[in-house]
Amino acid sequence: MTNTTTTAHTNIALIKYWGKKDAQLRLPYTDSLSLTLDGYYTTTTTAFSDATHDQIYLNKQLASTKFAQRTKNYLDLVRQKYQVEQHFIVQTDNFVPTAAGLASSASGFAALAGSLNKLLNLDLDNTQLSRLARLGSGSAARSIFGGFVRWYHGNDDETSYAAPINNANDIPIRLLSVVFDTNTKKTTSTTGMEHAVQTSPYFVTWPQIVQQDLQQMLHALDQKDLKLVGQIAENNALAMHALNWTARPAFSYFSADTTDLLAFIRRLRQQGLLAYATIDAGPNVKIISSTDDISVVQQQISQHYPSAQTTILKPGTAIH
Amino acid sequence: MTNTTTTAHTNIALIKYWGKKDAQLRLPYTDSLSLTLDGYYTTTTTAFSDATHDQIYLNKQLASTKFAQRTKNYLDLVRQKYQVEQHFIVQTDNFVPTAAGLASSASGFAALAGSLNKLLNLDLDNTQLSRLARLGSGSAARSIFGGFVRWYHGNDDETSYAAPINNANDIPIRLLSVVFDTNTKKTTSTTGMEHAVQTSPYFVTWPQIVQQDLQQMLHALDQKDLKLVGQIAENNALAMHALNWTARPAFSYFSADTTDLLAFIRRLRQQGLLAYATIDAGPNVKIISSTDDISVVQQQISQHYPSAQTTILKPGTAIH
Known part of the structure; x- marks a missing residue:
């Protein structure tokens, strides 16, 4: 069995994302720019399940919260997009204090997309992964990359993704x-x-x-x-x-x-x-x-x- | 000697005045709408002086503050506008607690304009008085009238003045x-x-x-x-x-x-x-x-x- 464990860090927007022009595809009105942060991150492992529904564990507990529902909706979307029939077991550990007002959905959906990429052998590169993460949470598109990151708002699913700004990484x-x-x-x-x-x-x-x-x-x-x-x-x-x-x-x-x-x-x-x-x-x-x-x-x-x-x-x- | 004592009440803008397109003439970018308030007001008495400079009393004290300087600048303007040579004694009593954040300049310049109107026998009606008060402080244009007041922003000195909104005066x-x-x-x-x-x-x-x-x-x-x-x-x-x-x-x-x-x-x-x-x-x-x-x-x-x-x-x- 493949090791699907994936870690993604949360990020803070320095140029904010505020306003979706397409709620379904999570296409923003504007570009945004963020810094990925160490210390606060999500680790997610996915596996196929024989059950007739998805099982979502958050911090070792079976979750039935809004978080679980949002994750299941995302899994439905992934099943449809990649023509997968099976259900999943998702184990998520969140090292993002919710209280900090830092979006755990950014690191969460980035880690989930990354883990599914391995489980389903999708072989997506980070740009493709950024698009896939975006469908779960807009800011997750940015958490695929480290350091300073720009999310290009784009006009459709294909053109809306993030990319690192590599020349800035030695700023103290x-x-x-x-x-x-x-x-x-x-x-x-x-x-x-x-x-x-x-x-x-x-x-x-x-x-x-x-x-x-x-x-x-x-x-x-x-x-x-x-x-x-x-x-x-x-x-x-x-x-x-x-x-x-x-x-x-x-x-x-x-x-x-x-x-x-x-x-x-x-x-x-x-x-x-x-x-x-x-x-x-x-x-x-x-x-x-x-x-x-x-x-x-x-x-x-x-x-x-x-x-x-x-x-x-x-x-x-x-x-x- | 004429009794020049004039009382003007302060006002609070419900549609705000923020931004001058002409700083000298105090022409605003937009109309504004205010409510004149009882309780907080300014009473001003003016008289001619034989001195070679204006004397400004605020609450019975000879004033040499920014307030006095602003008042003297206004008196210069009035002298020029109405071709008056003499200097003035201005006695102002302010019943507007500065701390309340209510503009005492609104009631102040309205009362001063009103008092000068009497002293100089200008015979200005309230519309003309509103224009004259405006030259001291924009919001003073509104303090000429009672109740709800609209200040028309206008395009020049002639067209920028306030007028009462009479049909609203019985609102509780x-x-x-x-x-x-x-x-x-x-x-x-x-x-x-x-x-x-x-x-x-x-x-x-x-x-x-x-x-x-x-x-x-x-x-x-x-x-x-x-x-x-x-x-x-x-x-x-x-x-x-x-x-x-x-x-x-x-x-x-x-x-x-x-x-x-x-x-x-x-x-x-x-x-x-x-x-x-x-x-x-x-x-x-x-x-x-x-x-x-x-x-x-x-x-x-x-x-x-x-x-x-x-x-x-x-x-x-x-x-x-």
């Missing part, structure tokens, strides 16, 4: 995950982005912002200008959250702590530290910093917010 | 001013709007949002639909603040308390209370409510935020 970037709130988010990213796309009057401008931020980000990565990388990422994240804020009715992933921390990060910058914020579909914040400054940033955050959990994250590797 | 609206932070704001509205106009990628859409919100607001006022009035006002305020959030570099008038209170107001609505937020160039919040619900809203806010100062405000009258 570090991230600090700051967790205030360990409750699961109230509005999922799928629901949130759909509402923002449909109702925010600013959404028409969002694709232009992404286009401009992306070009500047590619330039900043090329120049290895980490300060500029942080600046663009923070600007882009705020522009993304402004879409939610101006959805009608408005919603926000920010808590009072989020707003307070954003102001505190500005003060860290005034002290000369490299510190920029990026925020996803939850109240917690990831601070973009450098190998030089990350320890001081962590120390200052821990002093100012004693109840926050902080974790330093480094760039992570491709699926393996 | 009440506002609750909630003050967390009694520090003066860090970014003035003039500086803030200029930075947002120049750098927010969403600014191109702002005039369209105002146009749409204004039409809906006029309809809501016509229908006396106070809930809809509140909803549109909150949406419009958030769209205005999104411009600051997406300015580059970003800035925000919100504090952690502001974000927290916005979420709390959503919870008040879930309880069936009429409560919507509007926020200007500071961290404090004004809650739009009704004569029926305002007491309960005040009670709930005071319980949840014991250190906040709350004040109930009613619609105010025209300049007199």
Whole structure:
């Protein structure tokens, strides 16, 4: 029996993905750009089953949650796409704290796609794997690769996939995950982005912002200008959250702590530290910093917010 | 000697003014719509002086602050406009707590324009007075009138003035001013709007949002639909603040308390209370409510935020 065990790391978008133009194929309105993170990852093993249904284990427990249902839907899709009849046993171990607001669906569907690639002898290369992972979760398309990654939005299944940005891999970037709130988010990213796309009057401008931020980000990565990388990422994240804020009715992933921390990060910058914020579909914040400054940033955050959990994250590797 | 004493009330914009297309003439990019408030007002008396400079008294004290300089600049403008040679003594009493984040410049320049109208025997009607007040502070154009007021943005000095919306005056609206932070704001509205106009990628859409919100607001006022009035006002305020959030570099008038209170107001609505937020160039919040619900809203806010100062405000009258 083949060893189908596959590990994929989660990723954080520095240029955000917000809005699907095709919900079924998970085709985004815009390109996005991410950093794959070490430390937080998913390991998945798949096997054929003689049963008449799929069995999904999450962290050694048989799962019957939304997670299991979403996984089964994905397996249906894979069965149809590759004309497979059999059911599967999926064993997933998640080393992504849900509370961190980091998408375990990104590493999860990347690892699942990778494992099925081995089990079904599909012999897909990483570009093909990126497309396949995308069908499970948009951001999973990016978790196939290590380091900085660009997801080309494309126009159809064939043209929407991610690729690594190889010239940026020696940038001394570090991230600090700051967790205030360990409750699961109230509005999922799928629901949130759909509402923002449909109702925010600013959404028409969002694709232009992404286009401009992306070009500047590619330039900043090329120049290895980490300060500029942080600046663009923070600007882009705020522009993304402004879409939610101006959805009608408005919603926000920010808590009072989020707003307070954003102001505190500005003060860290005034002290000369490299510190920029990026925020996803939850109240917690990831601070973009450098190998030089990350320890001081962590120390200052821990002093100012004693109840926050902080974790330093480094760039992570491709699926393996 | 003529009695030149004039009182003007401050106003709160329900459809915001954010962005000048002519800084000198204070011509805004968009129309705006406000409610003049009782309780908070400015009383100004002017007289001719034999001195070679203007003397500005604020709350019985000779003033030499930025306020005094701005007032003197305005007096220069009035001297030039009406070919007056003499200098003035201006006595201003401000019954607008600066901390409330309510523009004392609105009531201040409205009262000053009104007083000068009497002193110089200009015989200006309220429309002409609105234009004259506008040259001191944009929002002062609206404080000439009572109740709900629309400021037509216009294309030049002649066409940019405010007028009352008379059919809405029996709407049972009440506002609750909630003050967390009694520090003066860090970014003035003039500086803030200029930075947002120049750098927010969403600014191109702002005039369209105002146009749409204004039409809906006029309809809501016509229908006396106070809930809809509140909803549109909150949406419009958030769209205005999104411009600051997406300015580059970003800035925000919100504090952690502001974000927290916005979420709390959503919870008040879930309880069936009429409560919507509007926020200007500071961290404090004004809650739009009704004569029926305002007491309960005040009670709930005071319980949840014991250190906040709350004040109930009613619609105010025209300049007199």
